Amino acid sequence: MTSPIHNPDRTADVLIVGAGASGAAVAASLSEAGFDVVCIEQGHWQDSFKYPTIEPDYELRAMSSWSINPNKRRLPEDYPVNVDDSAIEPVMFNGVGGSTILWAAHTPRLHPSDFRVKTLDGVAEDWPISYEDLEPWYDLNDQVMGCAGIAGDPANPPRSERPMPPIPIGRDGEMLAGAFDRLGWHWWPSDNYVNSTRYGEGRDACNFCGHNMMGCYQRAKSSTDLNYWPRAIDQGTELVTGARVREITTDLAGSATGVSYLDPGGNDRHRAARAVVVAANGIGTPRLLLLSNSEKHPNGLANSSGLVGKNLMFHVYAGVTGIFPDNEDRWVGPAANMILSQEFYETDPGRGFVRGYSYQTGRGQGPGATARGGSRRVPWGADHHVQMQRRFGNTVSLGIIGDDLPEEHNSVTLDEYLTDGSGLPAPKITYRVSDNSRAILDHALVQGQKVLEEAGASEIMINPHSREAGWHLMGTARMGDDPERSVVDRNGQSHDIDNLFIVDGSVFVTGGAVNPTPTIQAIALRTADYITRERKDLKTR
Amino acid sequence: MTLDIDTGLLAAALDRIIPPVDDLPGAGAMGLAEEVIARSRADFRFSDALDTVVNALPSPNAFTALDGEGQDGAIRALESSHPDDFNLWLDVVYTIYYMQPAVHRRMNWHGRSPQPEGNVMPPWDESVLGVTRQREPFWRKA
Numbered sequence: 166m167t168s169p170i171h172n173p174d175r176t177a178d179v180l181i182v183g184a185g186a187s188g189a190a191v192a193a194s195l196s197e198a199g200f201d202v203v204c205i206e207q208g209h210w211q212d213s214f215k216y217p218t219i220e221p222d223y224e225l226r227a228m229s230s231w232s233i234n235p236n237k238r239r240l241p242e243d244y245p246v247n248v249d250d251s252a253i254e255p256v257m258f259n260g261v262g263g264s265t266i267l268w269a270a271h272t273p274r275l276h277p278s279d280f281r282v283k284t285l286d287g288v289a290e291d292w293p294i295s296y297e298d299l300e301p302w303y304d305l306n307d308q309v310m311g312c313a314g315i316a317g318d319p320a321n322p323p324r325s326e327r328p329m330p331p332i333p334i335g336r337d338g339e340m341l342a343g344a345f346d347r348l349g350w351h352w353w354p355s356d357n358y359v360n361s362t363r364y365g366e367g368r369d370a371c372n373f374c375g376h377n378m379m380g381c382y383q384r385a386k387s388s389t390d391l392n393y394w395p396r397a398i399d400q401g402t403e404l405v406t407g408a409r410v411r412e413i414t415t416d417l418a419g420s421a422t423g424v425s426y427l428d429p430g431g432n433d434r435h436r437a438a439r440a441v442v443v444a445a446n447g448i449g450t451p452r453l454l455l456l457s458n459s460e461k462h463p464n465g466l467a468n469s470s471g472l473v474g475k476n477l478m479f480h481v482y483a484g485v486t487g488i489f490p491d492n493e494d495r496w497v498g499p500a501a502n503m504i505l506s507q508e509f510y511e512t513d514p515g516r517g518f519v520r521g522y523s524y525q526t527g528r529g530q531g532p533g534a535t536a537r538g539g540s541r542r543v544p545w546g547a548d549h550h551v552q553m554q555r556r557f558g559n560t561v562s563l564g565i566i567g568d569d570l571p572e573e574h575n576s577v578t579l580d581e582y583l584t585d586g587s588g589l590p591a592p593k594i595t596y597r598v599s600d601n602s603r604a605i606l607d608h609a610l611v612q613g614q615k616v617l618e619e620a621g622a623s624e625i626m627i628n629p630h631s632r633e634a635g636w637h638l639m640g641t642a643r644m645g646d647d648p649e650r651s652v653v654d655r656n657g658q659s660h661d662i663d664n665l666f667i668v669d670g671s672v673f674v675t676g677g678a679v680n681p682t683p684t685i686q687a688i689a690l691r692t693a694d695y696i697t698r699e700r701k702d703l704k705t706r
Numbered sequence: 707m708t709l710d711i712d713t714g715l716l717a718a719a720l721d722r723i724i725p726p727v728d729d730l731p732g733a734g735a736m737g738l739a740e741e742v743i744a745r746s747r748a749d750f751r752f753s754d755a756l757d758t759v760v761n762a763l764p765s766p767n768a769f770t771a772l773d774g775e776g777q778d779g780a781i782r783a784l785e786s787s788h789p790d791d792f793n794l795w796l797d798v799v800y801t802i803y804y805m806q807p808a809v810h811r812r813m814n815w816h817g818r819s820p821q822p823e824g825n826v827m828p829p830w831d832e833s834v835l836g837v838t839r840q841r842e843p844f845w846r847k848a
């Protein structure tokens with residue numbers, strides 16, 4: 166899909182950096198409201214019919230050119246990330262659709278309590294907005310992205326009818342659900358942005374191929390190149406691909422004037438705009454703000470609080486995997502999206518930690534990935550075939566996603582030496598797992614084993630900490646009412662620069678214990694609505 | 707680099723990594739050494755790991771002169787001296803082995819790539835919610 170011809174010398178109303186989950190939602194919303202929108206994206210469009218799951222070597226490609234880890238994928242549009250001082254490695258995709266190209270599309274919502282952790286539990290900060298503020302935007306996003314699920318989950322506030330019935334949980338899901346039921350613990354079918362029926366233009370139902378995290382050939386898994394982007398482009402948004410923004414430019418008064426970027430030929434260009442919306446994700450956004458330093462902004466743009474890049478949250482991940490040796494081909498179906506349990510989501514002082522965690526259930530994998538084993542490889546040598554036979558097709562996992570409270574020392578800074586293919590400083594991550602997070606995971610590992618035992622696992626493997634699991638990038642330009650304690654206000658508008666907005670996971674104040682993307686997109690839609698209603702001054706059409 | 711890999715040495719090591727089973731020869735005797743070298747060339751992380759592993763093994767003559775236990779000992783020694791490279795190499799070897807149609811046949815697995823055929827979506831059975839639906843809402847008001 167290409168954008169219609171636009172005049173590159175015009176001053177656009179709004180320029181968006183990044184065409185991922187949040188950038189797409191803002192582009193569609195603002196262009197539908199009549200703004201002249203341009204988006205600059207360093208990556209490219211993907212052709213779903215060329216995703217590697219159609220090739221016999223798909224499992225090898227997942228380790229290399231289709232890795233979720235940009236340091237392994239190393240495509241020209243990727244930037245390297247220094248992770249030497251990080252306990253977790255960030256993963257992402259750079260292209261139209263952003264990380265939704267590779268995501269699992271498991272789409273729970275934050276709980277009302279996640280917005281009030283200071284008030285309720287005396288930790289971190291409260292958000293300046295509430296669950297109720299976001300609810301209409303969650304609902305709208307569920308419709309556009311296409312949510313399969315079923316209302317009635319007792320662990321969450323009532324929510325509107327889901328647009329599609331749930332993804333069937335299958336035999337493995339039923340086995341775990343039975344175990345949760347017998348333990349008297351909560352479970353509910355996951356909300357997923359995966360089609361359980363045909364939904365959206367040109368998008369088929371999931372055919373249970375089992376490989377969400379390599380792009381979806383069926384277009385059953387929702388990604389923003391399939392829904393928000395076609396709408397945005399229909400409404401006149403100009404999308405420039407293969408172009409890397411290197412700086413947000415400002416005038417003498419300190420207002421944003423547009424961006425400087427490197428075009429696909431490596432030439433330095435400038436695009437003028439009346440407002441800039443940054444949607445480059447929780448690492449790309451602070452990186453760009455820090456890159457945009459100048460005499461007037463020596464610590465980077467929008468950084469009078471000093472909090473740009475600070476308070477990085479990933480969610481901590483661990484898991485337990487059970488072996489169920491009755492060979493029922495457990496690896497079919499979307500990877501991580503059967504059921505979830507939020508029995509231990511809320512704070513219980515008796516447990517020795519604040520906040521909590523969710524369990525997500527995961528199916529087994531293809532033979533190569535089974536042999537590689539994630540945290541526990543199948544051994545090489547004499548025992549190899551016996552162990553492989555025990556595991557392949559016979560595993561079911563509980564993934565643990567733990568709340569990861571913000572700490573200022575967990576951060577994104579600019580690396581002194583490492584650069585991307587354009588010569589721009591790469592981000593450096595500094596991150597350690599806190600004692601509270603560790604206590605959360607330890608509790609969850611013990612309880613998770615009970616579930617697998619109850620379900621009849623013959624053997625249980627424990628992964629105490631997942632390193633390559635930084636899928637959720639949050640907190641590095643957080644929102645708040647106090648300009649000294651936050652980077653943007655409740656509408657995503659920079660406290661320092663009134664025509665600069667941030668709409669990705671950077672603005673999260675806390676992360677909860679659920680995948681963040683429905684919340685990221687709800688925030689993006691809410692900010693777009695604010696601009697539409699309150700910033701008509703930016704509109705020229 | 708992966709320029710001067712001795713395929714005989716690599717094949718001998720592969721046979722210890724994934725030994726014969728049923729009517730299948732080991733990974734080396736199956737002829738996977740060439741494929742491991744060729745596919746490693748496509749990604750410098752893979753080829754660096756392969757180079758490290760092969761260079762850290764005893765010389766081809768010394769390795770093949772060892773009996774099975776001796777060869778396993780040499781591989782274990784390199785596994786502990788170069789764990790990162792060894793594990794990456796092992797992952798590449800495993801993945802290539804499990805791409806082989808003969809291996810799929812032995813495992814009695816269809817061996818198709820995931821798409822375009824996929825699998826069959828089972829029906830959604832709402833009765834599974836029977837117990838969990840009885841639970842009173844317990845989310846924390848804020």
Ligand SMILES: Cc1cc2nc3c(=O)[nH]c(=O)nc-3n(C[C@H](O)[C@H](O)[C@H](O)COP(=O)(O)OP(=O)(O)OC[C@H]3O[C@@H](n4cnc5c(N)ncnc54)[C@H](O)[C@@H]3O)c2cc1C
Pocket residue numbers: 182183184185186187188205206207208233256257258259260261262263264265267268269270271272378408409410411444445446447449450453636637638668669670680681682683685
């Ligand atoms: C493997 C994987 C599995 C995941 N599973 C889930 C899941 O099940 N559920 C869930 O909720 N979330 C999941 N996520 C996370 C989810 O994908 C992200 O939360 C979401 O995509 C973030 O949206 P975003 O708009 O902030 O950033 P992204 O979607 O990452 O998009 C940012 C875009 O900005 C572009 N960009 C960055 N810097 C520049 C620059 N300087 N110039 C030009 N362009 C730039 C990038 O190329 C990219 O396309 C997963 C992520 C991964 C990688």
Ligand code: SF4
Pocket residue numbers: 359360370371372373374375376377378380381382383384385386498499500824
């Ligand atoms: S399991 Fe379904 S949603 Fe996932 S990639 Fe396969 S067809 Fe797409």
